[in-house]
Amino acid sequence: MSSTPVDIKDVRAASKRIHSWVHRTPVLTCQSLNNLAGRQLYFKAENLQKTGSFKVRGACNAVFLEKESNPDSSGVVTDSSGNHAQAVAYAAKCVGLDCTVVLPRGAPKVKCDAIRGYDAEIVFCEPTPISRKETCIRVSEETGKTIIQSSDNYSVIAGQGTIALELLEEVPDLDAIIVPTSGGGMLAGIGVTVHSIHPKCQVYAVEPVGKDLQRCLEAKQRLWPNPPLYLNTVADALRLQAIGYLSFPIICEYASHRVFTVTDDQMIEGMKLSFERMKQVVEAASGAGVYAAVNLMNQVQPTAHKVGVVLCGGNVDLDNLPWLTPTITY
Template sequence: MLDQRSPGDLTIEDVRTAHERIKPYIHRTPVLTSSFLNELTGAELFFKCENFQKAGAFKVRGASNSVFGLTDEVAKLGVATHSSGNHALSLSYAAGRRGIPCHVVMPRTAPQAKKDAVRGYGGIITECEPSTTSREEVFAKVQAETGAEFVHPYNDLRVITGQATCSLEMMEQTDGLDAVIAPIGGGGMISGTCLTLSNIAPDVDIYAAEPEQADDAYRSFKAGHIIADDAPETVADGLKVPLKDNTWHFVSHNVTDILTASEDEIIDAMKLTWARMKIVIEASCAVPLATILKNREVFAGRRVGVIITGGNVDLDKLPWIK
């Protein structure tokens, strides 16, 4: 059982097993390029577009691996989680496909579009205050009442192994990369990326991108231990949560560096992607491009995989509309 192992025990075979398990429930998302953005950055960028994923986000990979890996005995009580949005709606999607209940604790400030999507997939929402403390307290009550299986948004080896399938596909879809960059909040996607690349492409540099206003992973990385913020404020609503022990294992062992971007830089990169690539991405997914533009010297002349993690945007509250 994955949830009873340590992160260092995971193998590329675990990732391949997860990929076979979830194939019927996910899209093999495309890799897109932009000659304009290549010229602007001086790098060759390959965008893995998880905004086109089922449920609109990469998190459906980890959620599906968790839900469809459960025994029938455990699954009958359903699953439960706490999430600001994309994991919530992804777990609701996967649970709906298996025909089991999904209980979700969400901050009352979570985007309405994400709440609507959770309910649309059959998820049952309990709201909490927008802090890690409130989220965990309310969740403990919900889990005690339901007996549902906890699927943590990122500090769960079943989830991390599912997320690792994204970079597995990307390496198959591109003819060799020098570096990969993805957003970091709790670290599920970055951990999955580390798991895959450390096994099949250990020479590829792995960068994490984070908002300056929610830079606890950056500070943790520099300090050598987890530093957790309780309720940071940033336009990148998917990146407000802190690292945990399982994700810290991968970040501390495999990440090359963590780069940060300001709120204005994130919004500008989001607008630039919409305008030039004609694709809808959420603010959290614009952080990697923002940091590439800010650190051109790091990426110039290199082939860089950029993981676009989702496209669940509240169109009535776009960050550039005052």
């Protein structure tokens, strides 16, 4: 029996609940990247997912449950750097709920346009985690809308676990899965799922410089400053420094305490590899996972033969590619 509030039954239930509204994304392979890595890599292409990222899985599960449990719901509200916002807006539109999204100023235009395309209202806030949280709470109090957090929501975590459910159905003997990590909802959901189905498979986070997740996992303590900071990174989807409060204990239990840390230049190299070798448009966060799989596995698990990599999103502003423009500093 699971010692955490999310288990494989929740993940399987989420899969049934959302399957008509999300894609079962393909698992891609690339021989040239296998050759570079010295192992077989399997890329779960969530960049081809509805709304352009994995976030739609957890958002649909949480929003659909809100609609089921509260037919008279006033709607939903969330704060996000973009991908979760798009996902919640999409999920709300699917079931006819009003949606408000709190975004930090400076969020990519491509994501703002997509959110408005799902008929959601955008409320901009200061580009700090505390401003996002306070603005989201204020909107909820003023409108009665239910907050759907991107990582601190067990239904979201269960929905993200469906990534591993599908990946292990296609490649059941993986030795490791590499997961780009921001708030930790995907890492937690994948950790729960892998532990239940294939516990010998190691689940690794990949993070930007400054997140310091490995030190927190080794100590099993939240060692981040309070309030947490935004990281100055090219990966807009990975700017949250701290893991969510609900996600952290699950990650401590089910994910490896070894963490891949990558620089902006390394993320960009991973993006370019995806563009050039696989012909896949991916975000810098996905590039982090690609770089770690190709270049860093020998440092952590040199005997891993089959490695899964989550291409977590593909919402790239093609007018502002990171190797052509300077990083936005928050």
